[in-house]
Amino acid sequence: MDLSTIIHKTAADLRVAPNFSDYEAERHGFSWDAIRRTLGAQPDGGLNIAWQAVDRHVESGAGDKVAFRFLSRGGPAARAVTYAQLASLTNRFCNVLRELGVGKGDRIFILAGRIPELYTALLGGLKNGCVVSPLFSAFGPEPIATRLNLGKGSVLVTTDQLFMRKVAAWRDRMPSLKHILLVAEDGGSTAIPGTLDLAAMMRSATDACQITPTTSEDMALLHFTSGTTGTPKGAVHVHGAALTHWATGRYALDLHADDIYWCTADPGWVTGTSYGAIAPLLHGITSIVDLEEFDAQRWYGILHDEGVTVWYTAPTAIRMLMKAGTEAARVRAFRRLRFIASVGEPLNPEAVWWGKNVLGLPIHDNWWQTETGGIMIANTPAFDIKPGSMGRPLPGVDAAIVRRNEDGRAELIDSPGTEGELALRSGWPSMFRAYLNEEARYRKCFAHEWYLTGDLARRDTDGYYWFVGRTDDVIKSSGHLIGPFEVESALMEHPAVAEAGVIGKPDPVAGEVVKAFVSLNKGFEPSEALRLELLGHGRSRLGASVAPKDIAFLAELPRTRSGKIMRRLLKARELGLPEGDTSTLETGS
Template sequence: MGRYPRIAKAHAAHRAPPNLADYDAARRDFSWATARTLLDGLPGGHGLNIAHEAVDRHAAGPRADRAALRWIGRAGERVFTWRQLRDATNRVANALRGLGVQDGARVFVLAGRIPELYLAVLGALKARCVVCPLFSAFGPEPIATRLEIGEAELLVTTEALYRRKVEALRPRLPALRHVLLVGEGDTATAVSGTLDWKVTVEAASPDFAIPPTDPEDMALLHFTSGTTGRPKGAVHVHRAVVMHHMTGRYALDLHPDDIFWCTADPGWVTGTSYGIIAPLTNGVTNLVVEAEFDAQAWYDVLERERVNVWYTAPTAIRMMMKLGTEPLKGRDLSALRFMASVGEPLNPEAVLWGVEAFGMPFHDNWWQTETGGIMIANFAAMDVKPGSMGKPLPGVEAAILRREDDGGVSEVTAPMVEGELALKAGWPSMMRGYLKEEARYRKCFAGEWYLTGDLATRDEEGYFWFVGRADDVIKSSGHLIGPFEVESALMEHPAVAEAGVIGKPDPVAGEIVKAFVALRPGHEPGEPLRRELLGHARKRLGAAVAPKEIDFRANLPKTRSGKIMRRLLKARELGLPEGDLSTLESDER
């Protein structure tokens, strides 16, 4: 952790003054009541609604005719001003009301990154429905499971996705009363038991008054998969918008005239919180790109669209690193001011590569589906320590706790001593429960502390450092070894593109460290390279921590949001049950 130089906060003269210029002062003076005043609330004091803060308040003000949503599709582009976005989402809300969809009904959206996805989410929030975006690459069974658990009443999807993934399973979904199909062309083909989006939504009135909304009304449902069993539905409320707005302002440093691009799909919590809500509440132009990752195409977007703030994932960054900096030569990326990463911890080498390739680091941050918003971040106005999660947001109290034998917890105050990362309950976007699983929810808390399940340390300057999931940590000959540290050391080697590390049972040591490595182009797997990597790791980490075994893989198993699935590597290595694979991206073993 200390072997990487910190990166000074100032990187380019064109950078706008950061919204959070003095971290200590911001924490000292912060209150959630003050943060709430940055939003309007519904007219007449009738509560707080996410869609009003994201759309309607801007549509009624000086930003009404500026671009709110700019969609870049495979075959064209569409731009919505705030006024147009208000009218389009009002039509969705009116269409839902016309179908008899009432307050609290569960509206699911299964689509690629098309404009109708964004309209459906915001329109359903206006109608006080509970919204759950689903990742379009899910297979039929994960989709049906989530629709069942969530008791979906209405589904918005495309004709192709419905026919491939939903239609055959419709009989097991008795709560699903309506399916709205977005056609592939000008009109949808008549499909039995469905409604045409154009006929139902685009013909609806553009006038809609958002009903009074209690800030604690359920608004969003995000599913997160455990290592076993059914996925958990994390419940979030309209008050979460206070967190979305504040973290967009402080953690992502959004300024009102920015062009912002979050590459995450709304099927994941990042793509909803920071691909829809936070940019719109902060009044920026929200860029949506339909196509999946392609480095050259992404660089084209950054250059052509003059992107100012870019929020992406470690997997994408590592894929760009594979190609080196040559594809960036000659490009004008002078508009780019701030880059951030989320999804899993960002290896130090990736942070440093950002400086080499773009002239600035990627700013890592940490949060979970359950937290609803960014909790810990590397801010624009503070030095970056490569590999660190950063510091807690104003209003967020984080600590390192140790679980005691009596079931209680105690705080670890010494620097760089490992424990479980915990957050003091009370931030606006904290989940309010797991749907229908109250006992599972209660297990997440010890008194006033939410226990994240992540092991971490905190240094003497207050920066937090990720060690690993509690169930990922390796116990070898009395040493507790975090897989992330080993993976990061392996990635320093020029041959290594990605690494996943597990603990393998050993009769003497208890566990030994085993690494699985994917190589950069131009490097061949084999015994000479294996020995070289083992020696490199021993030199960097010491014999007690370095891996004892290394296997080569063409690709490592990852979730569709980009997280390396260490528990799947371990299950396959040991011949154990693989558990819930609903979020698995296709991989080569």
């Protein structure tokens, strides 16, 4: 079978009438003003993500509908939270913040697994006009402290166990942090000096709350994404992003009022916030949230037992399901499941066809970035799939292939099939408004009206876009963006390490895994014991998701004459690829 064969859609493939069925007409008639009118006006005339996502449904009479069903292994039965209950909980959290003197514009960081309190803090913080930044709970102490310090976080919401393991020893290194609100993982109370018991504060707070007035341009979310050099970048998003979240939920995910929806992404990553929380809530549907990590049998059980209709997941997870074999999937029927989408890294054609052959539905890839705040290019239900393609631009999104000129302008490439940099015409509501405290870095992302994504792509004659690669060295592992510099810096804190260079090495499951090359200080010799020690050091500092999976010793790392480590050359030598231009290589390396 030719895996590049186009999957043509028929009426039999569409179990409900799709929201998006006439590509040209919908794009031509689209306007963001119309989306704003669809969401409706708030009582104060402003725009607040949390009010639109929660209170709007309560006021329209849908308060009894389930917003979230929280699942956990070995715990109590699934906990259902209705929209009315979510409104009450988020109001209480908003009032907890006000009791502490936390106000509009203050930064709240959340470090927790997918527990109910994470979603309460996210939405309650937005109601208070705060800027909210969820962090991945698998981060190690150093990435946590780095991000909190960059964002000048004044409040941290976390669990007692995560606090003791990852925050307590670093507390003095986070000078902006004023309040630590703890959730007891055993369901009881916490009594750790210098912290506050969130459950007790929630019980004493009132659920009567008037939302702090916010406009579409007020800061709402702070998502960190890694670069090839320097510290992580803090991408600033505003309350107006709700328009993109709603529109893309309609067009790219085809959400309908009676859907049972499951996004497997953790809110510590932008997908888990935008599409694990905000977009489904804006559409007033029921979301499944599983507290556990990946397990093939468990996931198939959730799809079956919960009657999931729309499933949004990642290529890494799909490849892990493929690895588990077809029998694990075929012991259950997924009669309600009607749409599967994937994001995080390019989805290989084998996975698209595997979905169709094993689950009965092809998997629809889509593309976006932390900076875009929402899905920009997608394969959608009504249209044919070209396996391996990321699809076509959604309504409200104008994309192009460009080349950067020496004067900084972006020259459009009109010829189909020509590779260039993927660019988006600026102006969509969820476009990031800044890199926190890095104005020059932000400006470099734009050439007049075009946002330059840093991704290389090509467009075919039918308007479908195909991912080619990155213009930089960012590593994509299991959908997570990992900056080499952050990993190198952590390794170099070990007394044995003189220099470190980090690359992404292809992996059949994760897409890429982190491999580090290190040169040693005088007095240290390469050994298996030292390699294992450095791997452990990386895991303790960075967390398992970011730390190197492999380490190799080199006498010297290849460098440019200006002293920059040539990661490109490390990768070429590791993978047996052409080394390309080495004219800037330092003599003797």
